[in-house]
Amino acid sequence: MSAPLLEQLIDALRVLPGVGQKTAQRMAYHLLEREREGGTRLADMLAQAMERIGHCAQCRDFSETDLCPTCANDSRERSQLCVVESPADRLAIENATGFRGVYFVLQGRLSPLDGIGPRELGLEQLDQRLAQGEIGEMIIATSATVEGEATAHYLAQLARARQVRPSRLAQGLPLGGELEFVDRGTLSHAFGSRNEVQE
Amino acid sequence: MSAPLLEQLIDALRVLPGVGQKTAQRMAYHLLEREREGGTRLADMLAQAMERIGHCAQCRDFSETDLCPTCANDSRERSQLCVVESPADRLAIENATGFRGVYFVLQGRLSPLDGIGPRELGLEQLDQRLAQGEIGEMIIATSATVEGEATAHYLAQLARARQVRPSRLAQGLPLGGELEFVDRGTLSHAFGSRNEVQE
Numbered sequence: 001m002s003a004p005l006l007e008q009l010i011d012a013l014r015v016l017p018g019v020g021q022k023t024a025q026r027m028a029y030h031l032l033e034r035e036r037e038g039g040t041r042l043a044d045m046l047a048q049a050m051e052r053i054g055h056c057a058q059c060r061d062f063s064e065t066d067l068c069p070t071c072a073n074d075s076r077e078r079s080q081l082c083v084v085e086s087p088a089d090r091l092a093i094e095n096a097t098g099f100r101g102v103y104f105v106l107q108g109r110l111s112p113l114d115g116i117g118p119r120e121l122g123l124e125q126l127d128q129r130l131a132q133g134e135i136g137e138m139i140i141a142t143s144a145t146v147e148g149e150a151t152a153h154y155l156a157q158l159a160r161a162r163q164v165r166p167s168r169l170a171q172g173l174p175l176g177g178e179l180e181f182v183d184r185g186t187l188s189h190a191f192g193s194r195n196e197v198q199e
Numbered sequence: 200m201s202a203p204l205l206e207q208l209i210d211a212l213r214v215l216p217g218v219g220q221k222t223a224q225r226m227a228y229h230l231l232e233r234e235r236e237g238g239t240r241l242a243d244m245l246a247q248a249m250e251r252i253g254h255c256a257q258c259r260d261f262s263e264t265d266l267c268p269t270c271a272n273d274s275r276e277r278s279q280l281c282v283v284e285s286p287a288d289r290l291a292i293e294n295a296t297g298f299r300g301v302y303f304v305l306q307g308r309l310s311p312l313d314g315i316g317p318r319e320l321g322l323e324q325l326d327q328r329l330a331q332g333e334i335g336e337m338i339i340a341t342s343a344t345v346e347g348e349a350t351a352h353y354l355a356q357l358a359r360a361r362q363v364r365p366s367r368l369a370q371g372l373p374l375g376g377e378l379e380f381v382d383r384g385t386l387s388h389a390f391g392s393r394n395e396v397q398e
Contacts, residue, residue: 005244005251006248008244009245009248012240012243012244015224015227015230016229016230027215029285029287031214032248038211038214039214039245040245042215043249044228045204046211046242047239049205049207049227049231050235050239062202062205062228064205064229088224186286
């Protein structure tokens with residue numbers, strides 16, 4: 001019999017994604033043996049984050065404040081709106097591209113079978129924003145999956161109804177991708193959507 | 200720019216073993232999106248565990264109380280002492296075997312290069328316990344690595360000096376192990392230490 005508190009800690013750690021019994025045990029022992037300070041800091045950060053992090057009123061991204069730093073930043077270009085599925089996607093675009101516009105985070109994608117419809121994704125709020133006339137282009141950066149495509153299709157209709165130009169991330173061969181190892185769907189799409197080579 | 204508190208949480212999560220930037224990010228988003236309650240519970244358990252879990256005065260295992268439940272249990276056989284490297288090893292033995300004796304947890308193994316000597320493993324305390332004369336057999340369950348073997352050798356000497364019989368876990372083919380896939384060292388050892396088949 002281990003100490004009950006230790007068992008409770010191991011059990012609590014399993015709330016983390018991809019962490020099962022064995023990993024949780026290893027994490028608990030590691031913290032107790034070598035990282036008491038780090039563990040205490042983690043406890044503090046977790047408690048604060050769970051309590052204080054909410055959603056930005058404008059873009060639905062996670063934020064401690066009513067408006068997230070990006071939405072509150074006056075130097076961002078408000079005529080370009082990039083719609084992403086998750087905060088992680090937003091971060092990936094922010095880090096990889098020079099995009100200086102603003103975002104809208106769906107926190108999911110259309111999936112009627114899971115009960116995720118336009119309401120859950122805040123599309124009413126998005127529609128209101130499109131109606132304000134400030135936005136010229138809506139960049140739809142949902143993922144290239146079936147559900148992501150369905151969501152993109154719905155979003156494009158929403159944009160057109162408000163006279164906003166919708167655009168979608170380019171699809172094709174990944175940079176540095178060997179033709180031999182690219183999946184059939186991607187290769188077929190890239191072949192069909194080939195571009196004329198400019199002189 | 201993400202919310203600073205979110206970044207601090209992601210940074211704090213990296214204290215967990217095997218968790219890098221990407222995984223920490225995924226964990227933080229997962230907790231915020233779907234597991235606020237679990238996250239709060241984890242924060243609470245972590246804070247309590249880091250604060251309250253110490254070591255058992257007798258076996259050095261993790262314990263909330265001065266003596267761990269096993270050492271405090273009068274029905275355990277005190278003549279058999281099983282020495283293990285870590286609390287995880289102790290738990291594995293407790294779950295897999297019918298051992299009813301008591302334990303001693305080294306919390307490491309001899310490794311002079313890392314500055315881990317007899318003092319760090321609490322071997323003085325172990326020696327005092329052997330000197331009390333209550334223990335008849337010391338089962339050395341350190342791992343089958345070079346350092347584990349060195350530690351086992353040292354422990355056996357300690358036991359013999361106190362007229363305690365040392366024993367070591369059997370080594371050979373793992374149960375269900377295909378000969379073809381067993382490593383050379385194990386196979387060579389198992390071959391050399393073959394036992395006569397009883398009628």
